[in-house]
Amino acid sequence: MASLMRAVAQLGQAYNVSVIDVPIPTILNATDAIVRINASAICGSDLHAYHVASGLPDNPYLYGHEAIGYVTEIGDAVQFLRVGDYVVIPDNVDNGHYTLEPDTYNVPLGFGGLQNDDVLGGLQTEYARIPFADNSLIHVPVNASTNETTLLDYLFVSDIFATGWSGVTFSGFRPGDSVAVFGAGPVGLLAAYSAILRGASRVYIVDYVQERLDLASSIGAIPINYRDSDPVEQILLREPGGVRRSVEAVGYEAETASGEVDASITLRQMVNVTAQRGGMGIVGLFNATVSDFSIGSAFEKAIAINGGIVLPLVEVAAELVPLIASGQAHPSFIVSSIIGIEQAPEYYARFNRREETKVIIRN
Numbered sequence: 001m002a003s004l005m006r007a008v009a010q011l012g013q014a015y016n017v018s019v020i021d022v023p024i025p026t027i028l029n030a031t032d033a034i035v036r037i038n039a040s041a042i043c044g045s046d047l048h049a050y051h052v053a054s055g056l057p058d059n060p061y062l063y064g065h066e067a068i069g070y071v072t073e074i075g076d077a078v079q080f081l082r083v084g085d086y087v088v089i090p091d092n093v094d095n096g097h098y099t100l101e102p103d104t105y106n107v108p109l110g111f112g113g114l115q116n117d118d119v120l121g122g123l124q125t126e127y128a129r130i131p132f133a134d135n136s137l138i139h140v141p142v143n144a145s146t147n148e149t150t151l152l153d154y155l156f157v158s159d160i161f162a163t164g165w166s167g168v169t170f171s172g173f174r175p176g177d178s179v180a181v182f183g184a185g186p187v188g189l190l191a192a193y194s195a196i197l198r199g200a201s202r203v204y205i206v207d208y209v210q211e212r213l214d215l216a217s218s219i220g221a222i223p224i225n226y227r228d229s230d231p232v233e234q235i236l237l238r239e240p241g242g243v244r245r246s247v248e249a250v251g252y253e254a255e256t257a258s259g260e261v262d263a264s265i266t267l268r269q270m271v272n273v274t275a276q277r278g279g280m281g282i283v284g285l286f287n288a289t290v291s292d293f294s295i296g297s298a299f300e301k302a303i304a305i306n307g308g309i310v311l312p313l314v315e316v317a318a319e320l321v322p323l324i325a326s327g328q329a330h331p332s333f334i335v336s337s338i339i340g341i342e343q344a345p346e347y348y349a350r351f352n353r354r355e356e357t358k359v360i361i362r363n
Contacts, residue, residue, distance in 0.1 A: 008124035008344045008361070009060035014053045017348045019341055020060060025121060025129035030077035033133035035089060037069040039155055040124045042344070042351050042359040044185045045285060046112075048253075050348060055114060062122030063344075064361075065091040065111040066158040068140070068151060072127070080134045086142035089123060090313040091159040094135040124344065124361055138317045141325055152332035152360060153324045156190065160358075161331045162316040163283050164190030164249065168198060170281030170306040171245035175199030178243040180235055180273050181221070182266040184212035186358045187283060188249035189334050192221040195245075197329060204243065206231045206269075208257075209354045219333065227257045232272045242275035248307070251284030264293040271297045282307025334358040 004021040011018055025034060046063055055061030067089040071081050081087070092110040109131070112122040121128060130137055140154045156162075164187050173179065179195040181188050184207035192205045196219060205216040206224045213223035222238070224231045235243065248270060252263040263286070270280050280303055298305060310316055323329035336357040339347050347359045 005126040006341050007122055007126075008063040008341065009122070010049060010054045010063070011060055012053050012056045014051060015349070015352070017050065017063065017345050019344055022060075022062070022121070022125065024127050027073060027075050028129065029131060030075040031132050031134065032075040033071050033078055033081055033130045033137060034073040035067070035069040035087060035128050035130055035137070036072045037067045037089075037123060037126055037128060037363055039069075039151060039363065040064050040067040040361045041155060041160075042124070042348060042361070043159060044187065046348075047352055048285065050352060059114050061114055062125075063112055064122040064124030066155060066160065067123035067128065068142070068155040068158065069128075071137075074133065078133050081137060081139070086140055086146075088138040088140055088154055088158045088317065089128060089130060090136060090138060090162075090317070092309075092313065093120070093130065093132050094312050094314060095132050124341070126363055136314070138314060138321065140321060148338075149330070149332055150324070152335055153330055154321070155360070156331040156334075157317050157320050157324070158313075160186045161190050161194075161320055161329075162310050162313050163187050164192075164247075165194040165320060166310045166316055167191045167247040167249060167281040167283040167307070168194045168245070170279075170283065170308075171247055172279030172281075172304055172306070173198060173200070173245050176201050177245050178202045178204075178239055180204040180206065180243045180246045180270070181249060182206045182246065182270060183249035183254075183284065184209065184216050184223075185249065186334050188247070189216060189219075189357070190331055191247045191249050191283070192216055193219055193331065193333075195247075196220050197323070202239075202243075204235050204238075212354075212357060215334065215357060232269050235273050239273075242273055242278065244275055244278045246270040246274045246278070246280050248280065248282040248284045252286050252290060254284075262292075263290045267293045271301065271303060274301070274303050277302045279304040279306070283310070335360055338362050
């Protein structure tokens with residue numbers, strides 16, 4: 001086997017990714033597994049790094065944290081996986097020591113980042129080393145004859161389907177609730193899809209990209225274009241008392257109707273559109289730039305707010321894998337293009353311009 005493989009990387013120039021040669025990973029620890037990647041995906045969160053000067057030529061920023069493939073090698077301590085098993089690689093690994101106790105909560109080790117930092121390699125490549133493989137990898141009922149649609153359905157358990165599903169859970173959702181989802185990117189679409197699968201009475205989804213809104217409509221969601229008029233007013237005309245639940249799937253790069261970035265606009269709109277004693281689930285990425293958001297408004301309406309990183313992902317996968325296996329869930333409806341790895345620079349640009357809903361890199 002060759003010693004090098006191709007990988008998607010950024011070398012320090014914003015809005016410009018490259019495909020470079022990197023070493024094929026090897027087993028380093030007894031709990032490791034090596035996975036040959038069949039398919040990976042470009043994620044909306046990849047654009048946060050894409051928008052700034054990430055990495056350097058001698059320290060590349062390696063992209064990718066969503067993938068599916070099969071095990072090619074296992075460490076001596078791996079007990080529950082075999083060479084040839086098909087697995088979803090979650091966007092973070094489980095070292096078996098997560099805790100939610102105050103002052104001891106730890107964020108897991110994730111895939112993608114600067115090559116020389118203490119992070120795992122990117123997954124937009126051909127092979128990956130997975131530490132703590134028994135705890136982390138998600139075994140799926142896939143084999144070499146499985147059709148591509150099913151393969152991609154399982155791929156999204158790695159991040160965006162699990163994240164969209166968790167956003168609905170964070171909101172306190174119960175069957176029969178009405179839901180408003182802010183953002184019709186991949187996570188927002190799958191949050192809306194999750195709410196529909198779980199028995200929502202009505203699901204609204206807010207965005208301005210018509211192709212995304214059309215896709216939302218195709219799964220039974222009610223599209224709300226915030227550039228037509230105030231999305232809160234549009235929803236309240238249909239739901240005078242507000243929706244029971246809302247989900248934020250945009251994050252700190254949210255925009256106003258005029259296209260200006262306003263990091264807290266979706267949070268304010270969610271408070272205004274969510275009913276008394278309703279719930280908000282937040283899965284969009286936020287940082288310290290958020291301002292102009294009054295928690296008092298949510299307090300006065302007794303709205304419960306929950307959100308964050310999906311942890312541990314394997315627990316969410318236990319709910320999603322059976323839905324896909326039984327044919328009840330088909331999250332691959334969001335795929336707009338399937339490409340080869342050498343096309344990644346072009347399709348990062350297309351995805352950034354919102355000309356693609358979800359791009360798959362197929363090996």
